[in-house]
Amino acid sequence: MGDKPKHRKGLWSPEEDQKLRNYVLKHGHVCWSSVPVNAELQRNGKSCRLRWLNYLRPGLKRGLFSAQEEETVLTLHRMLGNKWSQIAQHLPGRTDNEIKNHWHSYLKKRALIAEPQNKTQCGNPSSDHYIDSAKTLENQAKSYQPATMQGFGLPEPEVLFAEWLTPDHVHHGSLDVFGNYSSLEDGLMQGHLFNEGTAFGGKYDTNNPASDASTSDVFGSVFKF
């Protein structure tokens, strides 16, 4: 009865973050369910995975969405619907959770306001024609995004853990943090990676464990998925 480890819930403490980050950077995540055991965390694997993907993963941006990012989300949402993970693939450094939250809190209203105009242009989303044009638009979205974002005048969102990443990671196009950082996105990443910024937004930013030198060493040598 009582010999099952109780899994902690709720917000992550800085100590938990550090344990998880150090473990994943060192060993990777072959099996998420074994991560909390080996990292000595009172969490379940699912929670660890979510925390890593949404908050600890290197290269994450934080802060406001740029106008271009919002346009991208709106465009892709019109094409794909609530496929947040697919939308997130087009926005390097943004998580599906973050995009989803931003959609529900802000963009949904924008989309509703814009709806009457779009209806006349797009017609019925379920039609074959729509799907074809959606694919075209998706390709366009893939290609236009990095270039346009580079040239955008608004302050860019900061990238988390940028201090972990050496210029080599960027210039060689080998930043496989998301598995989809191709050279296509290099331009975008170069625009973000060296932003000065706190690695931790939100509640724990006064106690930033990411600046730990040993961690960045580990990242440079071991981080590969």
Add this chain to the structure above:
DNA sequence: AACCATGGCAACCGCTCAGGA
């Protein structure tokens, strides 16, 4: 100054899918 409403964000839950035994 205190209370209430609202918005934003982090995390959890449940379902689905894929891979392996």
Add this chain to the structure above:
DNA sequence: ATCCTGAGCGGTTGCCATGGT
């Protein structure tokens, strides 16, 4: 071919901060 397990995804909830009254 079937079952089991783990990973991934989307929806939902809860908490906290902020603004308004």
